[in-house]
Amino acid sequence: MILLPRGNPIKENINSAKVNLPDLLDQLHKTNFTGYVRFDCEPGTGIFIFQNGRLISALFKSELEHLIAYDAISKIFREALAAMGRLSIYRLSDGLAISIHALLHGHLLYQGQELALIDIKSLLATMNEKQRSGCLRIYSKDHIALIFYRAGKPLGFFHDGATEIETSADSSMSVAKEPGAKVDVLLASDDPDQSFADLMETADISNLWAKALSEHQKERADKEDTSRRTMDGQEAAMRQKIFKEFQHQAHSYLGNIGASLVKKKFDKLGLFRFNQACFDEFFLDLSTAARMVAGERQISLMLEEMKRTVKELI
Amino acid sequence: MDFSTAIAGLWIIAGALSISLFFRFPRIWSSIALGFILIPCGEIILLNGSVLPRLENNYILTLGHVLGMVAMLAISSGIHEYYIFTRSLDCIENRPNIVVLVIATLLGSMLFLVVNPHPDEAVRDAIRIAENTIWICLSLININLLRKIYLTLKDAPIAGAFRAFLVLFLGFLLWKGSQLYMDVYQLKQIKGLYAMHYQIMAWVHLFGGVVSSLSAVFIVLYLKKVMR
Numbered sequence: 054m055i056l057l058p059r060g061n062p063i064k065e066n067i068n069s070a071k072v073n074l075p076d077l078l079d080q081l082h083k084t085n086f087t088g089y090v091r092f093d094c095e096p097g098t099g100i101f102i103f104q105n106g107r108l109i110s111a112l113f114k115s116e117l118e119h120l121i122a123y124d125a126i127s128k129i130f131r132e133a134l135a136a137m138g139r140l141s142i143y144r145l146s147d148g149l150a151i152s153i154h155a156l157l158h159g160h161l162l163y164q165g166q167e168l169a170l171i172d173i174k175s176l177l178a179t180m181n182e183k184q185r186s187g188c189l190r191i192y193s194k195d196h197i198a199l200i201f202y203r204a205g206k207p208l209g210f211f212h213d214g215a216t217e218i219e220t221s222a223d224s225s226m227s228v229a230k231e232p233g234a235k236v237d238v239l240l241a242s243d244d245p246d247q248s249f250a251d252l253m254e255t256a257d258i259s260n261l262w263a264k265a266l267s268e269h270q271k272e273r274a275d276k277e278d279t280s281r282r283t284m285d286g287q288e289a290a291m292r293q294k295i296f297k298e299f300q301h302q303a304h305s306y307l308g309n310i311g312a313s314l315v316k317k318k319f320d321k322l323g324l325f326r327f328n329q330a331c332f333d334e335f336f337l338d339l340s341t342a343a344r345m346v347a348g349e350r351q352i353s354l355m356l357e358e359m360k361r362t363v364k365e366l367i
Numbered sequence: 368m369d370f371s372t373a374i375a376g377l378w379i380i381a382g383a384l385s386i387s388l389f390f391r392f393p394r395i396w397s398s399i400a401l402g403f404i405l406i407p408c409g410e411i412i413l414l415n416g417s418v419l420p421r422l423e424n425n426y427i428l429t430l431g432h433v434l435g436m437v438a439m440l441a442i443s444s445g446i447h448e449y450y451i452f453t454r455s456l457d458c459i460e461n462r463p464n465i466v467v468l469v470i471a472t473l474l475g476s477m478l479f480l481v482v483n484p485h486p487d488e489a490v491r492d493a494i495r496i497a498e499n500t501i502w503i504c505l506s507l508i509n510i511n512l513l514r515k516i517y518l519t520l521k522d523a524p525i526a527g528a529f530r531a532f533l534v535l536f537l538g539f540l541l542w543k544g545s546q547l548y549m550d551v552y553q554l555k556q557i558k559g560l561y562a563m564h565y566q567i568m569a570w571v572h573l574f575g576g577v578v579s580s581l582s583a584v585f586i587v588l589y590l591k592k593v594m595r
Contacts, residue, residue, distance in 0.1 A: 307523055307524065308520065308523040308526075309520075309523075310520055310523050313456060317456040341458075342456060344393045345458060345525075346520060346523040346524060346525045347524040347525065347593070347594070349595065350595060
C-alpha cells in the first residue's frame with residue numbers, strides 16, 4: 054500500500070477494466086497533465102507520476118515486489134488486465150509532483166511510529182540537525198498529510214485535496230491529532246531539481262501493453278483449459294460412476310444383457326452431458342430395448358431406481 | 368377324436384393366444400406369433416375329414432402344407448431376428464414388413480400352385496416331403512441359434528421362454544422328422560413288412576406333435592406372464 058494524499062481529484066475509483074491504460078497515459082501526455090495516476094488492485098498499488106505531460110515515474114509496490122520504470126509499467130498493465138482494479142487521477146503542482154517522485158523513490162527511515170508514543174519535537178529537531186531532505190508522512194485511518202523537508206528545513210505541507218505545497222500547517226497537523234495517527238520518516242534520494250526522463254518517450258508503451266495483453270490472453274486460455282480439463286475430468290468420473298450404477302441396476306433386473314444394453318445406449322449417446330434431455334433419451338432407448346427381455350413392470354422398477362440414482366448423484 | 372385332432376386343438380389354442388402376442392408385444396415377437404397363428408390354419412386343413420368335412424380339392428389340401436412351410440419360415444425369421452438382437456442389441460425389423468413378407472410368400476406359393484399342373488396325390492406327397500425337410504433343416508438351425516440366445520439370456524427374465532423354445536424345436540424335429548422318415552421310406556405302403564418301424568414312427572410323430580404344441584401353448588402363456 055502506497056500512502057499518498059489524494060491531491061485534487063480528477064477521477065476517482067474508476068473500474069480499470071473499462072479503461073485502456075495506454076490511451077489514458079497518452080491523453081495525459083497530450084494534455085500536459087501534472088499529477089499522478091493511482092492504480093489499486095489486490096496484489097498492490099501502482100503509481101504513474103506526470104509532470105507537464107511527461108511520465109517521470111512509474112512504481113508498483115506490493116508485499117513481494119517493488120518495481121519501478123518499465124517493469125512497473127508492465128506490471129501495472131498486467132494487473133489491470135488480470136484483475137478488477139480501481140484507477141484514480143489527481144492533479145498536483147509541478148513542485149509537488151517532483152516532491153512526490155522524490156518521496157516514492159526515497160527510503161523509509163522510520164515506519165508506522167505511533168505519534169502518541171514518540172517525541173515529535175525531538176524528531177523534527179533531528180531532521181533539522183542532520184539536514185535531512187524528505188518528508189514526514191502523518192496518517193490516520195482516513196487522512197494523510199506530508200511535511201516536506203529540504204536540507205533540514207521544512208518546505209511545506211501537503212494534504213488531501215491540495216494541489217500545492219502549503220505553508221499552513223492547520224490541515225496537515227489536524228491529521229496528527231486524529232486517534233491512532235502514525236508517522237513515517239522518508240528520506241529523498243534524488244536531487245529535487247534534477248530533470249527526469251519521459252518514460253513515454255523512452256518506452257514503447259503500445260508494445261508493453263500488447264505484450265501484457267498477449268500474456269494475459271495466454272494465462273486466461275491456460276486457466277480456461279485447466280478449468281475445462283478439470284471439469285471434463287469431473288464429468289467423466291461422474292459419467293463413469295453413473296454408468297457403473299446403471300449397469301449394476303440393469304444387471305439385477307435384466308441379467309447380463311441388461312448391463313450390455315446400458316453400455317450400448319451410453320455409447321450411442323456419445324458425449325453424454327448431464328441434462329434432462331440426454332437422460333430422457335437414454336431411458337427411452339433403454340426401455341425400448343429392455344422390452345425384448347423383460348416385462349413392463351420390471352422395466353419400470355429398474356428405470357425408477359436409475360432415476361433415483363441420477364437425483365442422488367447429480 | 369384322435370391324437371392328431373388333439374394336437375391341432377392345442378395348436379389352435381396356441382394360435383388364438385398368439386393374436387395378442389402379435390399386437391401387444393414388441394415387434395420382434397410378431398413373426399413368431401404369426402407363425403403360431405399359421406400352423407393351426409395348416410393343421411386344420413390337413414385334418415381332412417377328421418373334424419371338418421372331407422375335402423377333395425387338392426389345391427386346398429396342398430395349401431395346408433404351404434401354410435406349414437410359411438409358418439416355419441416366419442418362426443425362424445423371428446428366431447433369427449432375436450439372435451441378431453442378442454448380438455447387436457438392436458432391433459431393426461418392423462411389424463408391417465413381417466406381415467407384408469408373409470402375405471407375399473403365401474400369395475407367391477398360391478400362384479405357384481395355380482400356374483402349375485393340378486396337384487395330385489403324388490405332388491401332395493412331394494410337397495409334404497419338401498415341407499417336412501424345411502421344418503427339419505430350420506429346426507436344426509434354430510436349435511443352434513436358440514442355444515446361443517439362451518447362453519446370452521440365461522439370467523434374463525425371459526430365459527425360460529427360450530428353454531421352452533428348445534423343447535418346441537426338439538418336438539418339431541420328432542413330429543416332422545418321423546413324418547419325413549415315413550414318407551421317404553413310404554412306410555405306410557409297406558407297414559405290413561415293417562410294422563414295428565411304422566408303429567414306432569407313428570408314436571414318435573404323435574409324441575413330437577404333442578410336445579411341440581404343448582410347448583407352443585406354454586411359450587405363449589409364459590411370455591404373457593413374464594412380459595406383463
